[in-house]
Amino acid sequence: MRTRQGEAEPIVLLMAERGLSSLLPRGIITYEEGARQSTIHLALASKGLSRRVIRSGIHPVEDGSDHRAIETAFLTEARPTVAQRPRFLFQEAPWADISSELQSLDSEIIDIASPSELDDTVERLTSSVSQAIRRLVPAA
Known part of the structure; x- marks a missing residue:
């Protein structure tokens, strides 16, 4: 053997x-x-x-x-597809344009007196920055 x-x-x-x-x-x-x-x-x-x-x-x-x-x-069931977020090319971002667009945010910052005011301010700032990025930064 x-x-x-x-x-x-x-x-x-x-x-x-x-x-x-x-x-x-x-x-x-x-x-x-x-x-x-x-x-x-x-x-x-x-x-x-x-x-x-x-x-x-x-x-x-x-x-x-x-x-x-x-x-x-x-299992042959197709898996649910997850919507892909766009990837941005930050190295090609027009930083001067983004900066000038976000200058107005300085005037929107208030003296925050409560947790809800903090939440509202953070939401407003985050939303403004996200919108500027989506509008001005090229997607990959």
């Missing part, structure tokens, strides 16, 4: 390099011949695809072969 040591190392290295993981539960036998058993067949997937696995295992119908068919089912 031949010793089979180290044969899995290239596969393990490939899996690590590509970020792949096995879809089959540990210990699943995919090959049987007499008393010999092995997990010779692999089902690998990326982490993103692995998260969509509903089930993975040996196909329940035997076809008479010593190799077992692997059946994997994935």
